[in-house]
Amino acid sequence: MDGWLQRRLFQNLWMKLLSLLLAVGLWYAIAHDPIASVEVRAPIEFSLPDNIVIDSNAFTQAQVLLRGPKRLIHHLEAGDVRAEVDLSNVQPGERTFELRVHAPQDLEVVQIIPSQFHLTFDSRDTRTIEIHPRITGNFDKGVKVARVIADPAQVTVTGPHRRVEALDAASTDPVDASGTVSSGTYMTHVYVSDPLIQVMHPQAIRVTVIMESAGGKTKK
Numbered sequence: 001m002d003g004w005l006q007r008r009l010f011q012n013l014w015m016k017l018l019s020l021l022l023a024v025g026l027w028y029a030i031a032h033d034p035i036a037s038v039e040v041r042a043p044i045e046f047s048l049p050d051n052i053v054i055d056s057n058a059f060t061q062a063q064v065l066l067r068g069p070k071r072l073i074h075h076l077e078a079g080d081v082r083a084e085v086d087l088s089n090v091q092p093g094e095r096t097f098e099l100r101v102h103a104p105q106d107l108e109v110v111q112i113i114p115s116q117f118h119l120t121f122d123s124r125d126t127r128t129i130e131i132h133p134r135i136t137g138n139f140d141k142g143v144k145v146a147r148v149i150a151d152p153a154q155v156t157v158t159g160p161h162r163r164v165e166a167l168d169a170a171s172t173d174p175v176d177a178s179g180t181v182s183s184g185t186y187m188t189h190v191y192v193s194d195p196l197i198q199v200m201h202p203q204a205i206r207v208t209v210i211m212e213s214a215g216g217k218t219k220k
Contacts (some may be wrong), residue, residue: 002183033193035072037110039063042101045084048121048130053091054195055160056120062099062113068107080104083112087119094120122160131155131190132169145177146212150205155190159197167197177209 018213041061048054062083066073083181085097101109131150155170172188190199
């Protein structure tokens with residue numbers, strides 16, 4: 001029996017010693033891994049009901065301070081840290097939310113900026129409004145702009161109800177019609193100054209500028 005135990009003990013001895021050394025080395029590395037801190041920017045994830053929109057400026061990223069083993073800090077990748085807030089049941093009005101951060105295991109979340117934020121919500125509204133082109137330029141003496149035609153003449157916008165209702169018309173990027181004597185056609189883009197209102201299906205706008213003489217006759 002003693003011979004059998006001896007053979008079993010010394011069988012693959014080098015492999016056993018190597019495994020022991022690796023285990024000790026791993027334990028030592030973990031036990032003596034210095035603690036480090038790092039600041040990362042994490043995108044804020046949230047979803048809204050289809051009929052609700054945000055009616056105030058909102059943060060899109062959170063500044064997160066993490067603390068943990070240096071080896072884990074060095075191996076952080078984009079997407080390992082993310083922030084989220086639950087907006088699934090919001091209704092029109094104002095609310096304050098706590099921000100939750102998800103980070104890899106063994107990393108401590110020390111600080112979140114902002115840790116909470118205040119948002120205003122409104123029901124979503126969609127409306128079709130006219131396009132009023134912006135015409136600029138220097139013209140010959142004796143002529144002036146008689147008519148401006150936009151094609152298409154209207155655009156559909158969507159956004160918070162109160163903001164959409166208060167919008168009279170959409171504008172365009174400035175169209176420089178300098179030197180136009182009778183008429184000229186220019187391509188431009190529609191523009192809404194309110195950043196919380198979205199232009200649906202944006203497309204190039206064809207603007208035709210028709211001139212007339214100072215006396216009121218259309219130039220030919």
